[in-house]
Amino acid sequence: MAQLIPASWQHALENLREEVHHVLDRWLPKREKSPDTDEESWAPSLIFSDGPGLDLAETDDEVIVTAELPGLDKEDFAVEVSGDRLLIRGEKKAAMERKGREYYYAEQSYGACARAVALPCEVDADKATAQYKNGMLRLALPKTEQARARRVKVKVRGA
Numbered sequence: 001m002a003q004l005i006p007a008s009w010q011h012a013l014e015n016l017r018e019e020v021h022h023v024l025d026r027w028l029p030k031r032e033k034s035p036d037t038d039e040e041s042w043a044p045s046l047i048f049s050d051g052p053g054l055d056l057a058e059t060d061d062e063v064i065v066t067a068e069l070p071g072l073d074k075e076d077f078a079v080e081v082s083g084d085r086l087l088i089r090g091e092k093k094a095a096m097e098r099k100g101r102e103y104y105y106a107e108q109s110y111g112a113c114a115r116a117v118a119l120p121c122e123v124d125a126d127k128a129t130a131q132y133k134n135g136m137l138r139l140a141l142p143k144t145e146q147a148r149a150r151r152v153k154v155k156v157r158g159a
Contacts, residue, residue, distance in 0.1 A: 051115030
């Protein structure tokens with residue numbers, strides 16, 4: 001899978017990310033539990049994640065991509081197919097306000113995510129379909145005629 005960041009930088013960036021998390025965990029109050037580890041963290045999951053989690057499957061006729069975009073409305077993200085890449089970008093904006101008799105509490109959180117993935121074959125982006133429900137995006141990307149024609153069946157003789 002093609003990466004947006006050169007391989008030589010990935011280890012250094014991962015170390016930097018861990019150091020930033022360590023410093024922020026020490027100095028900022030904890031307030032949100034991670035659904036994966038059940039550990040508390042101060043930052044919403046989309047801000048520091050590597051992008052939305054996704055599954056990619058291939059059938060004879062299409063490429064199926066399922067992406068997790070929790071907490072986003074369909075207007076909050078964009079899907080692009082460019083050449084042999086699929087790009088999903090989103091931005092989460094949330095605001096909460098509580099007023100009580102003797103207190104006032106307000107909180108805002110913002111975060112952006114992006115995920116680029118190499119597609120296994122050529123797809124016809126103009127005929128793609130998408131469904132979004134309950135934070136789950138399902139994309140059906142039909143293969144081009146050329147991509148379908150490349151499939152070769154191999155016969156294996158019995159031993």
